[in-house]
Amino acid sequence: MNTPKTLYDKVFDAHVVEPETVERPAVLYIDLHLVHEVTSPQAFSSLEALGRKVRRPDRTVATMDHSTPTLPAGPDGERPYATADAKNQVRQLERNCAEHGIRLYGWDSPERGIVHVIGPELGVTQPGMTVVCGDSHTATHGAFGALAFGIGTSEVGHVLATQTLLQRKAKAVRITVDGKLSKGVSAKDMVLAIIAELGFGGGTGAVLEYAGEAIRALDMEGRMTVCNMSIEAGARAGMIAPDAVTLDWLRGRQEAPKGAEFDKAAERWLALASDPGATFAREIRLDASKIAPMATWGTTPDAAIAIDAPVPAAQTAAARKSLAYMEVEAGKPLAGQPVDVVFIGSCTNGRLGDLRSAAEVFRGRKVAPGVRVLVAPGSEQVRRDAEAEGLHKVFLAAGAEWRLAGCSMCIAMNGDQVGPGQLAVSTSNRNFEGRQGPGARTILASPASAAAAAVAGCVADPRPYLDTAA
Amino acid sequence: MEPFKVLTSRTVVLPQDNIDTDQIIPARFLTTTTKIGLGREAFYDWRYTPDGKTKDDFILNTVDADEHRVLVAGRNFGCGSSREHAPWALTDFGFHAVVSTEIADIFTSNALKNGLLPVVVDEETHARLLEHPGEQVTIDLQANELRMGNHVVRFTVEPFSRECMLEGVDTLGWLIARVPTIEAFEREHAA
Numbered sequence A: 001m002n003t004p005k006t007l008y009d010k011v012f013d014a015h016v017v018e019p020e021t022v023e024r025p026a027v028l029y030i031d032l033h034l035v036h037e038v039t040s041p042q043a044f045s046s047l048e049a050l051g052r053k054v055r056r057p058d059r060t061v062a063t064m065d066h067s068t069p070t071l072p073a074g075p076d077g078e079r080p081y082a083t084a085d086a087k088n089q090v091r092q093l094e095r096n097c098a099e100h101g102i103r104l105y106g107w108d109s110p111e112r113g114i115v116h117v118i119g120p121e122l123g124v125t126q127p128g129m130t131v132v133c134g135d136s137h138t139a140t141h142g143a144f145g146a147l148a149f150g151i152g153t154s155e156v157g158h159v160l161a162t163q164t165l166l167q168r169k170a171k172a173v174r175i176t177v178d179g180k181l182s183k184g185v186s187a188k189d190m191v192l193a194i195i196a197e198l199g200f201g202g203g204t205g206a207v208l209e210y211a212g213e214a215i216r217a218l219d220m221e222g223r224m225t226v227c228n229m230s231i232e233a234g235a236r237a238g239m240i241a242p243d244a245v246t247l248d249w250l251r252g253r254q255e256a257p258k259g260a261e262f263d264k265a266a267e268r269w270l271a272l273a274s275d276p277g278a279t280f281a282r283e284i285r286l287d288a289s290k291i292a293p294m295a296t297w298g299t300t301p302d303a304a305i306a307i308d309a310p311v312p313a314a315q316t317a318a319a320r321k322s323l324a325y326m327e328v329e330a331g332k333p334l335a336g337q338p339v340d341v342v343f344i345g346s347c348t349n350g351r352l353g354d355l356r357s358a359a360e361v362f363r364g365r366k367v368a369p370g371v372r373v374l375v376a377p378g379s380e381q382v383r384r385d386a387e388a389e390g391l392h393k394v395f396l397a398a399g400a401e402w403r404l405a406g407c408s409m410c411i412a413m414n415g416d417q418v419g420p421g422q423l424a425v426s427t428s429n430r431n432f433e434g435r436q437g438p439g440a441r442t443i444l445a446s447p448a449s450a451a452a453a454a455v456a457g458c459v460a461d462p463r464p465y466l467d468t469a470a
Numbered sequence B: 001m002e003p004f005k006v007l008t009s010r011t012v013v014l015p016q017d018n019i020d021t022d023q024i025i026p027a028r029f030l031t032t033t034t035k036i037g038l039g040r041e042a043f044y045d046w047r048y049t050p051d052g053k054t055k056d057d058f059i060l061n062t063v064d065a066d067e068h069r070v071l072v073a074g075r076n077f078g079c080g081s082s083r084e085h086a087p088w089a090l091t092d093f094g095f096h097a098v099v100s101t102e103i104a105d106i107f108t109s110n111a112l113k114n115g116l117l118p119v120v121v122d123e124e125t126h127a128r129l130l131e132h133p134g135e136q137v138t139i140d141l142q143a144n145e146l147r148m149g150n151h152v153v154r155f156t157v158e159p160f161s162r163e164c165m166l167e168g169v170d171t172l173g174w175l176i177a178r179v180p181t182i183e184a185f186e187r188e189h190a191a
């Protein structure tokens, strides 16, 4: 009898080129390397300084998303970059990819989009793979049972040069969510509740495996939303075992195996699930039926509470600083707090299902006066799909802006910003001070909650809007 | 990378917990394509007012960076993004070590590759460091010790990264030397 293994063990162990010792981490093989414009230029430079080429351009996929404008090119064909540096950074990516023979989903590609949205969309992300990217939200791809994690630019260079990384095994932690989510409560609310439970930094040194009835009941988009935010608890990665839902998503995707090859792969993928009796460093259980629509009151993603619950009194200096920055009052609920901006998009909540859920609230309603609403689809494919359903018309009729795909206001590098002191309800993943622009205040919430805030003009429970729309 | 053996310097204390990478270097400065000069933008929104004026009372605007190479920070330092611009900004500013009770995973990995030593200490040592800003400390990587007056604590650093820091060598060269083994792995695993 072999020792029972976790999903993480199985994927990690299958990629060990040289085993870990006391003195040295393992050399871990990387199946898929995703590249974007922000964290790669210095890695290509260091490669070139050594006179080396990218070792496996066939295992490298690039796109542009962070510094890219979400407004279309002007009549002169010029794209409205925020700065000359932003434009230069995108140009440099184009040059580096051309030079090294890397597939780039660039401006002229109908598949361009946020790196963590297009990987799964194209089917390049597959179960059992090791996937890395110079981006902390790489954990998104773990929804497929891949071991996916963010790396720094030096490591981007390591992977470009060798297709490997030095890695020590992390501890596996299982988060089981039992029961069923109530109507109007989404995967975003679930992951905010999980992070609130774990604490910011509570996942440091760990790879999280999400399991249980409520996780199984999520579609792939919801699973991606959950895995995406693993890093907000400090975890290296988040993973979900592949099942029929995973296979259904992958079947027929551009880069997924076809026909008999697919069936063979599917058998392998389904065997990745943690063995019965596999041990975890820690087990955490949550009850999905107790989760309400969530929102954050502070400047760390774990500061999440039910939208209608009172903001907790500050117990620490950090919490006091958070409350002061956010200008919210302890003891009062977030619901009712007037908002200036609503952002719907990002690698957390920029997929078709997210836009549908926001549109359900917007349909037949108007954005409250004085509120700016920006909707940025996660990819050009998502944009086309949404337009085919007429969702863009719903957003536009409500008074929201409908943009091109990109990170947009999630990181505010491309000119899409929340103004100083303004309060935003955002479907993105980070509420750090100034994340959405200098002095900007961010409340994280689900797409339905964000849309409800847009319509109400203040933080609002989305459920009444969903009920009347139904 | 310069070898890191023993560092004796004064501390700068930023006591806040959860100092994230967006504070260390705001995202709008990430459009650079080099590693150079990011010290100017380190903690930008803490150092400058929205209209670009220097905040004279903020610690990083008052110290001589050459004499203050050790940053002591609150719990969970470096959380958030994987941007290596964070350690680039800190080293360019002048820091050679960061001390906290908890330092984020990816930040730790990035720091070690850039000659910035992440030092994790116990609560008690941390409290003493927080209480004595500007104190002279010695961080001895050879002995795995942090010394502050008579107070001596041991810390651990991942052994391979420690070796690379002590020698001032880059891990990339080591991995490149593994390419034949990597090729063998690929042959074996090609279906």
Ligand code: SF4
Residues within 6 Å of the ligand: A065, A066, A114, A115, A116, A135, A137, A346, A347, A348, A406, A407, A410, A411, A428, A429
């Ligand atoms: S959408 Fe936001 S979190 Fe996601 S990759 Fe872009 S900047 Fe990072």
